[in-house]
Amino acid sequence: MNTSRRLPRVLALAVPLAAVLATAACGDAGDSAASASAVSTAVVSAQAPADQAAKGTVASNRLTVATAGKAAQAALAKCQADGLGFVTVSVVDRAGNVQAMLRGDNAAQHTVEASRQKGYTAAAFGANTSDLTDRTKGDGATVADLPGTLFLAGGVSVKSANASIAGIGVGGAPDGRADQACAAAGLDAIAGSLQ
Template identity: 75%
Template sequence: MNLSRRLPRALAITVPAVALLAATACGSSQDSTATPSGTEVAPVAMSSQKPGDAEKGTVSADRLSVATAGRAAQAALAKCQADGLGFVTVSVVDRFGSVQAMLRGDNAAEHTVEAARAKGYTAAAFGANTSDLAGRVKGDGPTIADLPGTLFLPGGVSVKVGNASIAGIGVGGAPDGNADQACAAAGLAEIAGSLQ
């Protein structure tokens, strides 16, 4: 397909350069590639991809197993129950906010379901605990708190493999967000040894 016919002239000129950059980044054996404008493009290492991903046109992403997500949720709820806070909801979500495991404690209010999911997603998406992110939502005008589906209250922890955030554990419903945070941290502590 000839993209230059369908794109404005300014964009059509850059398409070959982008294609060459992509080819170079995906494992071209040349040391550098010249674009139509004469600019050289150096190869880019794709260390986050697994061997063969570039050739398949796909990437792989780490995700918690159902058993691991379930263990994290159970440990977080057990901590809350031990602290007399069994009326919370625990949600373990993947990097994109999809729920992998959820436990709704006895008498947990309906709003705790979404609060737990949103805290887990926020921690996963930002790669940080929500208690640490709370200070970033202050200021005049729009802030990151305006992002749909996020909740910047304590109670969400990021689950990481190396430096990559792959999941989040969110707890909602305790009278104090720091209690939610402690329960979520207990869930993370339960699975930390099994993360690679």
């Protein structure tokens, strides 16, 4: 097996996770100043000079790692409080890149990809996955045939200025509505800090 191809992906997941854990440690230690400053700018914008559009590029918004971590922690905490700590929570940007992921105790392996796909589907379509299920019905090809998407309840869209910038996906509960409730708790935890 060629592990050299896996290394960049592992590192890409490890760095945001380390930041999430560091943020959690700051919160647990009572260092509210560090935590507040980390979350004060919840949305990072790839700002560019005014003439950037003329050069053929655009700016895009995404959650900060601290905000993504806060959403993931709140979603997992809701599931744990409901006796569903065996889920995985993924917070992804609009392109589906994982910004934060927390795998609950005893979460099955399939929950990792399911949570990421639910988060990506919500981010890409700008809607909660539970609201998108009707689009998967019909004869012939449907949106359910799009690679990397999962149209099961458990993904919520994160919006800034009415534009979808991220998604929170939860996978592993016996009922998608429970996944959805946990993802919604993650969104509620960061809603006040979104611009």
